[in-house]
Amino acid sequence: MAEPGEFARRAFLNGKLDLTEAEGLADLIDASTSAQRDQALALAGGRLRDQAQAWRNVILALQAQAEAGIDFSDEGDVPGNVWDGFAAEVRCLGDSMQAALADGRRGEILRNGFTVVLAGPPNAGKSSLMNALARRDVAIVSSIPGTTRDLIEVALDLEGIPVILVDTAGLREAGDEIELEGMRRTRARVSSADLVLWLEAPDQKGDISDLPDAPIVLIGTKSDLGLIESDTEQTLCLSARTGQGVDDLLALIAERARLALRPEEPALMSRERHRISVRDACEALGRIEEHMPVEVAAEELRLAARSLASMIGLVGPEDVLGEIFSRFCIGK
Ligand SMILES: Nc1nc2c(ncn2[C@@H]2O[C@H](COP(=O)(O)OP(=O)(O)O)[C@@H](O)[C@H]2O)c(=O)[nH]1
Ligand SMILES: [Mg+2]
Known part of the structure; x- marks a missing residue:
């Protein structure tokens, strides 16, 4: 017998959908007005996933830069000062997340x-x-x-x-x-x-x-x-x-x-779960200060990347998946 959300879950486990797209699908099924439908379609179409991946890619590049500073600081071919441009890039990324968070929770309000x-x-x-x-x-x-x-x-x-x-x-x-x-x-x-x-x-x-x-x-x-x-x-x-x-x-x-x-422009985030992940990532970036030990900066970057990864379901505890997929009806 198929469990609630069984097919969506299999699509997720096989990499056909990320977690936010699966949530978008659930929202689409539940949508009762056209603005809710548009928002659900944007989520199901991978809008939040794409943004999370874009943020994550910048973090991964910064992580590589920081870790090179840790591992090879005594070798000649790594830029001597890890902090060249590093802090500015971290700040720019944090600002981009901050801007997304400052949306008055409109995605959640439209959904509810x-x-x-x-x-x-x-x-x-x-x-x-x-x-x-x-x-x-x-x-x-x-x-x-x-x-x-x-x-x-x-x-x-x-x-x-x-x-x-x-x-x-x-x-x-x-x-x-x-x-x-x-x-x-x-x-x-x-x-x-x-x-x-x-x-x-x-x-x-x-x-x-x-x-x-x-x-x-x-x-x-x-x-x-x-x-x-x-x-x-x-x-x-x-x-x-x-x-x-x-x-x-x-x-x-x-x-x-x-x-x-502003329903004509669907919000990026539509659940508290999204907001918490982006906020946690943003806070980790905010703790990075110029000229702090590069090992500490690298750890904060790792935490930020992990928050975003858990939002799209690349990592994360099984109970979060259970919570999301159990809300689908049987056969979806
Ligand atoms: N003349 C008039 N009486 C109204 C109107 N709306 C409500 N009432 C009357 O005011 C009283 C209280 O109405 P109700 O809707 O129960 O008020 P509530 O206590 O604020 O929920 C009732 O006797 C209604 O018939 C209105 O637009 N015009
Ligand atoms: Mg009354």
């Missing part, structure tokens, strides 16, 4: 979904807006404050970008034990959100100041009540009841997600 949290005081109309955005009844709406307690999630496809909408328990002072737990979950979700929509109704303002740090947009709700104030900092005013402004909000979310994820 851009998370938009609806927050605000009870009765602001969060659950009503959730239903309007999702175009179906996912959350219970009532005039009783504290109706929503658990986090409720809906996945949307906004112009190819996966967006996870999260409805939350309204934040207020009062509340029973269950509602307090709901509010704790709201705060936790807000602090990890990619975008927070703070909803306030004309009659329900709430206190935005006790919200954890996150990118926040102020939205006015229940615009059909006709009680809108003019001195407001709200970006948008809408009504879940009449639907007025709901499409504008969808456009706003799509725009924010596009700015953050």
